[in-house]
Amino acid sequence: MNRIFGGAVKRLLTVDDSVLDEQFSLENDNLDSSYQFGPSEAPPEEVNFTTAENMNYRTNKRVSMKKFLQRGEQEYHAAVDKARIGHDVEIPTHLEDMRAKLERAFHMPQNKDIVVREFQVGVEGNSKWSGMVVFVDGLADKNVINLSILEPLMILTHLTDAQPERTMKYVADKMVPGNQSVFVDSWADLVNNVLTGSTILWLEHCSSALVIETKGWEHRSVSSPQTEAVVRGSHDAFTESFRTNTGLVRSRLRTEHLVTEIISVGNLARTDIGIMYVHGLTNPSLVREVRKRISEIDVDFLMDSGMLEQFIEDKPSMLIPQVMATERPDRVAASLAEGYVAIFVGNTPFCLIVPVVLWSLIHTSEDTNIRYLPGTFMRVLRMIALFTALLLPSLYVAVTNYHSEMLPTDLMLAIAGSREQVPFPVVVEVLLMEFAIELIREAGIRIPSVIGPTIGIVGALIIGQAAVQAGIVSPLLVIVIATTALASFALPNYELSMGVRVLRFAFLVAGAILGFYGICILLCVYVVRLSMQKSFGVPILSPVAPNSGSARDVIVRGPLWGMNKRPTFLHPLRSWRQNPITRPWSQTTEKRAGIGFGRRRSD
Amino acid sequence: MTQSARRNAKVPSNEMTAMLIIFVATNAFLTYPRYISRNAYEAAWMEPVLSGALTLILFLIVEFLLRKYFRNLDIVEVSKEVFGRFGAGCVALLFSLYFLCSTAAVMREFTENVVSTVLPATPLIFVGAVFMFAVGYIAYAGIEGICRASFIFLPLLLVGLVAVCLMTMNWWHPYFLLPLWGTGVDRVFVGSFQYASIFANVLLLTIIYPHVHDTRATRRMGVVSISVSTCLLVALMLTYHMVFPPEETGKTTFALYRLARIIHMGPFFQRLESIFVFLWVTAATIRMSVTLWGAAYLLSKAFNWSSYRPAIPSLVLISFSMGMWADSWVQVIDLDGKYLLRWGWTVVFALPLVILLLGSTVRAIRRDRADEHDDNGGRMRRA
Structure with missing residues (x-):
């Protein structure tokens, strides 16, 4: 007791670097390249990246940047090639060689994920026929291995000593009932297939191995989409498979x-x-x-x-x-x-x-499933949401700071009255609120679902009530920020929403410094920037700028029977997606299908 | 993108049309209404009509010459054929100087407008610097970026200008437009010719011609752009003169702002001039980026630079310095009216036309000589 107490006092009152030495440190282990538990065990075969030829660039001689990069590239590829030692060689034909090579390749026995099951194929006679299956525990389906590989080979097979039948092809054709199997001849293919969840069947004296498809790792089953939910449309989403x-x-x-x-x-x-x-x-x-x-x-x-x-x-x-x-x-x-x-x-x-293209980022799969007028309405709403999420806080700052004359007198007085108690400039007020909203949004993603609803209540209390009552923000600003947040959530694409979140701050600064003028200048610059941007050869503002005659599918969604052509900006090999007359029985739409309603001349 | 790619960049005709409309219609926000109002009083609205008609005729002539003799060539390349490399360099310098002066004048007028209307406490130099930075960036993007942005912003401009005209309806006094011929027919005609340089379509055509995606649509492009911009200017001038008496119209430096300022459609829709900031900022930015790009492009073509882009920052700085050189706004307006607006037609119309006529003559003579040579050769072979 006395010793513990004394030690604690000593550590508090003296500068003793040895305290650090008591904890594990990686710093001094640079030269230790062995993964063995003890120094007595032999180190596995390893790749040495710091060989003499790799170190020879450490010279004081100056070289051009081009040469330096070329050399770096060569060294990198040389090192990567070294890491693949033995990958391109053939598969061994003897059991001992195979076993040794597997142990070396997969770092066994330390690596416990790799399972090597040796067995004897059922042979009626004196000559044994050894083999092994190799798979990754957790990736492969063990039932398939047991029932479709091991059982047929070990129990159900009764080969004679006749040599011609002892071939991998015979085994694949007659003995192993796997639904997908393929022969591999190189060691690299064998390793890759093991790592993808397949099972390798290898039999002695065969120069190739049989890859049997046994993928069966655990993954989430197909469930409803998390970020792109719709009302009218399918409710399945991709999964981790x-x-x-x-x-x-x-x-x-x-x-x-x-x-x-x-x-x-x-x-x-x-x-x-x-x-x-x-x-x-x-x-x-x-x-x-x-x-x-x-x-x-x-x-x-x-x-x-x-x-x-x-x-x-x-x-x-x-x-x-x-x-x-x-x-x-x-x-x-x-x-x-x-x-x-x-x-x-x-x-x-x-x-x-x-x-x-930018417009497709505000579309949802639901747009096509609902009729075209509500579909257009939803798209217009999302477009307004995009501009609201981007510009509303900056417009609020610009109006209150620089252009208050454009507000009706009553509204201006209401804003001035609500801001009377607020000690901050408008831009600081907005930044504080934006910061709070961003915190809530970030916390909402990471908070455990059990206490998830709490964050909403806390956030609503902080922002909606307490901040206003404390005189930190004005009530109108709460409405502005809440509307901005709602608009931001209305954007169907997460990446676009993230981009708008960041861009909003740029517009906020522009509005705070130069009012509408600053916002407008920044908007001009960004529109030009966007108009020059391409995505895989397609201008991101297509088909608006550059203007190309595609079917109406930008903000306005044309009727399905009028959208006859595929987007021209994609330059598809087949430009027509449907017959121009798709409703021949209809008196109203049949006449229009070819030329007018919901489509352009180019359709 | 490489310069070769940039030079070969093809822009659809509808985007070019949008750019040309904005380029001309932007004059509605500048001093053009002031000068024509002072010149023609009640008949000021006629001047854009006559200027537009004159421009349309010249445009069609120039388009014909380019299509017939100089397909895929711009004015500098034509000048090289006529005057040689040195002469072409001088021509390019002259056009670039005009563009730079135009950029400088518009920049100063525009920033003075901004400072006097919406940002009274902000230093002029800061407003101008931000503006020039944006203009430089857009010019750096090249003609494709400018035209695409024009195509996007054109509907806003059209809606905005029509809105300004219609929302002042409760202040209209149609009898302000009488007498019909204002200060007289001769002054209207002379003024139309003098101030026609705002229609820079002819000069711009000779620069952007190699970039037009479909040269067959060039004629339509010119007709539509000149007609629409003329209509916009006429609509604005008619509205302006129906709202304010003719004596006042010649004294205002910013007609659009004055119109927007008196909008009062009930207690909620009033004093909307700040909203129109979006309109005139976008239009002015595009117009100036065109002139700046034009100056850099002509210089790069004349002196065989591999890219026009490195010239943009220096040209931005030069035009900014030139714009800030004048002591006051009044001095800028005087200089603009006295030189650029009054004598601009020599650069905008006369010089391109003369160069193209000379070039087509040279080509015709060469062709005749070549035909004669072929005929002589044929006769000798037959003999």
């Missing part, structure tokens, strides 16, 4: 021309990227560009669609997204039928649609 996601789209768009290409990205760990398009409809240049941008990504690990988006979009520094992320399969199917390209990224519940 690549194949489920592609299947959801394919189940809607049932055409043999729907193509899904898969590219793997990642040096350390591979992530499957699916590129989906309709062959014969989507512009081939667009598909090539998407393929090129994805295949040129050179990263160790690509985890999510949000990361891929930043790698492939034209200008990631723009606040307006140039790729549309959606969790709705119906939206993806509809976009594919228009000529867009969809990108699935590994097991993420969002699909990317490219290219994107």
Whole structure:
């Protein structure tokens, strides 16, 4: 007791760096490259990135930036190649070799995720036939392995000593009832397939292995969309399963021309990227560009669609997204039928649609499902919401600071009266409120659902009542900020909403400094900036600027029977989406279908 | 984007039309109404009509010459054929100087308008600097960006101008427009010619011609842009002269603001001049970015620069300095009226027309000589 107390007093009163030494530190372990538990155990085979040839750039000799970058690139590729030692070699044919190679490749026995099950194929005779299955525990379906691989081979098989039947092809054709199986000859393919959840069946004296599809990891089942809910429309959303996601789209768009290409990205760990398009409809240049941008990504690990988006979009520094992320399969199917390209990224519940135009970010899949007049009304409402979310606080600041004469006298007096008790300038008042709203929004996302409703009550009390009663903000400003927040939530695209949140502050500053003049100047500059921005070769303000004769599908939503052509800015191979006369039985619409109502001459 | 790509950028004709309409209609916010009102009094609304008609005729002539002889060439390239590289450089310098002076004058007039109407406590230099920064940025984006922005903002401009005209309806006095010919027919005609330089369509056509996406639509582009901008100016002038007596109209420097200021449609819709800030800021920004881009583009073509873009910041600075050079607003208005508006037609109409006529003559002579040469060669071969 005395010793503990003495130690505590000593630490309080003396400067003793040794206190730090009592805790674990990574700093001194740079030279330790072994993952073994103890120093007595032999270190595994490892890749040394700091070899002499990799270190030879540490010289004082000056080189040009171009040469420096080239050298860095070479060194990087050399290091990555080293990390793949043995990947391109053939699969061993002897059991001991195979076992050793697996242990080395998957860092066994430390790595407990990899399961290697050795067995004997049922042979009636003296000559044994050894084999093994390799899979990742947690990724593969064990029932399938037991019932479709091990049981047939070990129990149900009764081979004779006859040599010709001891081939992998014979086993695949006659003995293993897996619904998807493929032969692999290289070690790299074997490793990749193990890591994707398949099971490798290897039999001694065979130079190839059989990959049997046994993917069966746990994932969330298909549920309703979290960020794109609609009233009239389907209620399923993508989930954390690549194949489920592609299947959801394919189940809607049932055409043999729907193509899904898969590219793997990642040096350390591979992530499957699916590129989906309709062959014969989507512009081939667009598909090539998407393929090129994805295949040129050179990263160790690509985890999510949000990361891929930043790698492939034209200008990631723009606040307006140039790729549309959606969790709705119906939206993806509809976009594919228009000529867009969809990108699935590994097991993420969002699909990317490219290219994107600004107007499609305020559309929802519901717009098409409801009749065109309410659909147009909803779009106009969202457009107003966009401008409200962007400009309302800055307009409030500009009016109260610079242009109060434009308000009717009664309203001006009401505002002046409400601000009488407020000690801050208007812009500070607005910033305080915006800060509070942003806090509530951020907290609302992260707060546990059990106490979720509390945040609403607390936020409402702080902002709606307490702040006004304390004289920190005026009641009118509460209405302004609440309306802005509501407008912001009305935007259907999350990325656009985020961009508007940030842009709003820029307009706020412009309005505070120069009133309407500042807001207008900034608006002009941003419109020009947007008009020059492209998304995968398509100007983001298409079909308005540059103006192209597409069917009415920007803010006004034309009647479905009049929207005969696909968006021209996509340059699809098939521009007509439907027959010009789609309601021949109707007296009213049949006459108009070809020329007038709801469509332009170019339709 | 590379300069070659920029130079070959093609802009749809409807976007070009929007840009030309805004370019001309922006004069409604500047000193043009003041000068024509002072010149013609009650008949001031006729001057845009006559100026527009004159511009339309010249536009059609120039378009014909360009289409027939100089397809996909601009005025600098034509000048190179006529005067050689040095002469073309001088022509480009002259046009660029005109554009720079125009930019400077509009900048100063515009910022003085802003400061005197909506931002009285803000320093003039700050307002001007922000404005020039925006103009420089838009000009830097190039003709595509300017035209696309014009196409987006044009409906706002049209709605705004029509709204200003209609919302002052309760102040209209149609008899203010009488006598019909105002200060007299001769003054109306002379004034129409003198102040026709606001219609810069002809000069702009000779610059943007290689950028027009569909040259077959150029004629329609000119007719529509000149007609619509003339209609807008006429509507504004008619309204202005129906609201204020003719003696007053020549004294106001900012007609649109005065009109917007008297809007009173019940207790709620009153004093809406601040809303129209959006209108005239967007229009003026686009107009000035066109002149600034034009100056940089002509210089880059004349002196074979690989890109016009590096010239933009320096041209912004020069025009800003020129705009701030005058001591007062009155001095700027005097200089603008005395030189740019009164003699602008020489640069806007006369010079491009002369260059194109000379160029077409040179081409015709060359073609005749080539034909003669071919005929002689044929005769000799036959002999």
